[in-house]
Amino acid sequence: MFRVVLKSQITFIPIMTVILLMTLQLYSNDRSLHLSEIKGAAMKTMVDKQQCLSRQISSVISDIRFLATLPGIRDLLETPSRTRVEHLEEVLTSFSNAKAVYDQVRYIDAEGMEVLRINYNPDSKAVPVNRQKLQDKKDRYYFSQTVSMGVSGIYVSPFDLNIENGALEQPLKPMLRFAQPVTDADGKNILGIAILNFLGKPLIDRFSDPGTATHHRLILLNREGYYLAGAPGNMNWGFMFPGTEREVTFGNHFQEEWKTIRQQEEGQFFSRNGLFTFRKLSPLDTTDTTIPDDYHWLMVSMIPAGELQDMMPSVNSYILFVMFMGILVLGGSMLVSLRTEHHALARRELQAFYDHSPNLITLFSDDGRCIMANKAAAAFLGRSPLDLKGVHYSDFIPQGFIKIFGARLDRVLKTSAPVFEEDHIEQNGRTWYLQSIGFPITTEKSTPSMVGITSIDITRQKTALLQLHENERKLHALFSNLPGMAYRCLNTPDWPMEFVSSGCLRLTGYHPDELSNGEHAVSYNELIVQEDQNMVWDTVQQALENDGKFNIRYRIRTKTGNLLHVHEQGSAVHDSSGNLVALEGFIMDITDQVLYQEALQESEARFRTLFEGAPDAIFLANAKTGILIDANNKASQLTGKRRGEIIGRHYSTLHPPEEEETARNNFLQQQAKDRNSDTSLPNTESTLLHTNGNRIPVEIISQAMYLDNQQIMYAIFRDISRRKQAETELQAKTRLLETVTGTVPVYIYMKDRNLNYTFANSYALNHFQLSLDNLSGRNDRDFFPPAVSAIYNKDDRSVIDTCRPIINKEEELYLPDGMIIPVLTNKVPLIDSRGDVQGIVCVSIDRSEQKRAEKKNRELQNQLQNSQKLETLGTLAGGFAHDFNNILTPIIGFTELAIGSLPKDSPTISDLQTVLSAAKRAKRLVTQILTFSRKKPPSLTIQPLQPIIEESVAFLKPSVPSNITLQTTVEPFTQQVECDESQIQQVIMNLCTNAWQAMELRGGTLGLHLKKIRFDKQRHSMMNTLVPGKPYACITISDTGTGMSAGELERIFDPFYTTKEVGKGTGLGLPVVYGIIEAHHGGIDIESSKNNGTTVTVFLPLVDNET
Template structure:
């Protein structure tokens, strides 16, 4: 029996140990699964935090220990390795905005004291480079068993963009509300079911109905609303097609019983997915306009009937034994500018009303009327103050037995407006022809600029490269300098044509006019033959005008060139005078009025053949020239007139045939120009190994750009085909650090290429080059970060590329 018990005991022990081991294994396996779940949860939490771009913080209140995540330190502008002794140390060193510091403390204190311990607060920090960053904190206070605050944990988000967007939206809405309130129209909006959900406050006064009475209704469901033309079905078809509509005219009876005429225009609205969300638009009360239109129609009808009945203003002229007299209707007195009832009936009084130049024509028409006796003649009459009025006289003449006119009955019609319209038509036709010539000039200028600038660009680029290796003082250096000088003159010629083709300057700055004139005269004197001399009298000092130094230079060069050519081949003296002038009263000039005030006058006189009086008013016309073929272009004085007009000035021309001509330019003075020292020429900005795409269908220009960029530290890749460049970029949009492209290329323009590149990489810095900036608009219009005008020097290209790369770095 004892043996059996011992055996049972051993058996039970082994069973218990097995069960314990199995339980321990199960427990270990459960702990391992739980640990793996915790690891996965922490990984998901870390990824979520990283994806949210939020900063984390945790404050052990009892021990005053704080933890800030790297992102939180970055948001607060604190170095990653910065440690703080506690929360007070942290609050003392972070750059909180002074206006927000107390508010943060108050919010945290309220969270400590409140039973609901969560809080949310927006505040600002001050950035080292100036400006502020908006942050939003979400926090929660955790309490111990006794209900006392133990930990404070939370997250921080950068909400600067959101705040700016809210401010911009609020400002935009404020401006929109202000415009609505100031407008004489009302604003309306409909939902996707075409039911009104908003009408501005002006609706009651303008329609006779409140906005609330129209809410929830479609336009054709509004009480008393009827279209003036067409039907509601036609309007519904437009709305069903989601098309805008304009000037939908309706009449509507208001709650006050008054019928009002209304005109409405609207446009459909779509959300960001393209889904239709309703219509919005404006409405206008056109009741007064309709009343005026009806009144005009009635007056026109009455006038037509009166003209048919009375045949305009009637008159009768007769002659007899007692002399000649004239009788007329009162309307004719008003037509001739007389006070009603003031005409004495005398023939001589009537005759004196006619313009002296026209009376012989009228008298001859009357006295030599044909067998029918009918007379029709147009003439002028003199009104008080010396003004004239055109009249058309029609009538029938009666003759005596000797064939002499003894009586004429007829009517007169005022045709002044028709003559004015004909004069205006002729003036407009002249302007149209002028505009067409200027438009052709602009088109020609664009073509010349592109083609010629490409040629000049190659000469300029290779010339600059050759100059680097040419020894100073050598014949090669001298020859290259002459090539560069000729290139600069060619570039100035293209700029002159472009300046003529546009009517404004790019940038206006105070110009030291005397300095520019001296430089231009030095350049001009070097080109003169021995029989022509210059006599300068420059006494303007630092007097400045507001404009463009290049235009001021062109102004003097063109006036001086015109004077020089007027004296050839005999020669003579070009006298140039520059001095300040104050006008106490306005003064008339050849090209307009000179305002009173301070001016700078530039006067260029020659001793040439002078200008015939009959062509003085044409010398500023484009292409007009009196010089023989091959000598004058007809653009010089046109350009002078364009520049002076842009600068707000006027030109006075004094000339006498055989005695020479004097051109006096009056330019408004803009104070004194600032003193400037000698300008230092900096080194070319260098790159840092950026890979730059260069696109230009002109291979010489592309190769110049490649070599220039290589010299200053870039890694350029050149393309002569915009399509090949696009394919290369599409293959790896991140392979290039910047793009430099020409605008005018055969396969795809530079602007079109930029749009495609922006789709692939919106942030890449891009420089656009063009020989005619007027064809591409501003950099914002083209999508480029900067637009450079060709031909480019090495410095132009290097500086432009450096600027866009620096802006890209700041934006990043």
């Protein structure tokens, strides 16, 4: 046994030494490869993030330059106007909505006052700020620093959090401010500045997105080491929270690493905390920006030591591999010596190794059946080791990999040599990448009887490599969509291109291959206009002698022959030894911008033509001294002086001597107000002195401006002599109109074509409680109910559309206090000198008094007619009653004598009694006629009314039929009435008799009520003789009888008019009642409708007030 062991060791030790050395080398190479990949990925992440930030910042720089040269902004800053502001607000609102990254877009004039501001909100989009809310920003640091850097360059503020009202805005809003001066056309003077408030959150979000670098912790720092992004525990922006626990820096967490990072521009190193990759980044790497020399950010990629260790290849797999090989070699050696005795033990030991190996290990017989598979291999195939044993590989290898696997087994068996392959397998919807070794296993035979296969999972490494290729593809796509051409070329006069982006086709008309195809490529120098070629070469070479960065404008000729103006920005590329390798940059089409500048120069040339041909007098004066330096032809005509007599004298001498001092003071005020900006003074009116002594009224429009690089005062003198005369005449006519209309007690007003009020006389304004300012611009809907205003508007529109007046229309006018008055209205069109209808003139006459007078007149007329009728009837009735009474006396007397002389049982008595009854009824009629005709004044005495009512009820009850219910209420009150007792009883008896006679057939209820009231004019509007609010005794008599129609009710007090059947009424009862009540200074009111009964109300004045 000792010899067997010794021989096996002699074979085992050398082989295992070789295997161990090979394994160590393989592990070292694998670890180095992993580290290189990790370091390369970290460095690439830094480059990607730098490019991402640079592209974003470059986009902002392009936008601020665009805003600083935006067409129309110089005009707005030089001559502000509402139209220009609204136009630019519309343009900048669209710009802000399209960009969606600017919190504010602003223009500030040279005095520091905001001229225009657009606020952006992701929810409500961009909104222009009301001009009343624009603020003075002259004390803000970004304004003073931008202005102080002169006419060129761009100012960039520190990257910090936005502060509102002295506190950090919540939620936190990172902010960068970019500003550039807006200059005049010559580019020498600052008119104002353009400012962009860039929202920093998208910038930080893009930086913080790890992409595929899931193990990388990305950190963005400022130069002091404060976290801007990537801080642990949300400790970002610590410098904005002084004195709090958030005020921490990178150096607080990584002290030693911070010392290394802050001393170098970029680098990569390992420490006990992991792998650190860093690079310094200036927010703006351009020469025309105003930022401190040490203003930079630091980008740091950190992979913690623990995660870095996890990314390294596992040592255990190599140890197991060595163990496997050792056991395999040892087993082989032992098998040679102890083939039979130790065969079973060797297989168990080998199986234990297989089961614990993380690699996929399988053994196959020469006919393709699985002899053994370890746990890792079985788990990968989704089975157990026992299920695979004895199964042909075609039954468990993935379908698309069977042929490849079978060919590999055949190759190993035929060649007896190991086979190294990299496999790509689709398993359970997932892609696997395996690195496999197939090796032959022989027994006693010289040919292999088995094939062993061990596989290592390299999916993570392969995925990382594929991602790298994908990033390269995206970079190519980015270049393809840039609005210009990116390039890399050699520094030779022909500018041979090594690379151009796809934007080359849009810019030059050439396909990228035509410019970068080696010897057969088109030289870029051939595209440059010949006159510009030397300038381009000299500019680039001069830049290479300095910092290697250049900006050039020149012209090129495209493939189709079009001439373009382009702007090129580039820089030199050096190798690690500092040798110039190539030039890289970007070329943009700026043809539109150049053409705009040329058009601007042409407009300045036209200024002189317009100056001389202007219809108004124009004077130009030195803005500092006030000395006149030029004047146009119209100025000579207006002053009566030659141009030479005007030039050289002070601006104030244009005015009469007494106004020179005022003119000089106005000029000095203009100087003091602004020496550096174009500012217009308000239009003023003054007097210009002609050489003949005439004083000409003029309107002066003055403005400070630059002409030929000199600040001058530009003043327009407009002759307003005719306008002044017209204004004087108009004022006189206006005063006359106001005087005339103000004294007329009618409503006079005017409206324009839109039916808005433009004028009203004082009478109308006073009644509507308005001033002319409050009335102007408003319409009928503001003062009248909708239905009424619709009628007014319909009439007004008819007059305007048809040009036909409305004359003497009766309508109603609604006053603010709720009163409605009748008016007589005339509406005529208001026509100008050209015959066009400009509006309407309305005159409304208040007819309230006239209506009341007409009503009173009708009442008096009716009273007169009734009086005349009653007087005539009284005279007729008096004569008739006297004669008729003389006739009735013998009839009654002789009838009574005849009845008395006849026997009591004589049938003739009944006939005579009928005659007697009729004669007596006729006598009573005669008595009523006499009472009605005599108009005897009542015998008035002061007495209480209640006893009269009660006595009348006692007289009345026996005569009321049994089918009628009598209801009476008498209110006790101490005040008395002045009345004739018998006449008041007659009134009550007559009214009650009429009431029960109206219910005689079908029955009902007769009501008699007495109470004290205060007279209500609105309830009893027809009784004008009663005094509103005065106390009266109110007697109400009501019935539930047949009632009366409206026509019957109108004639109820006419003498001899009755609604009763023939023989039951004389028509004198109610006229007598009316006369009695009128004689008592009272009133009577009757309410009735057909089939609803009748109510009669009698009012008698009370003598004294209740105590």
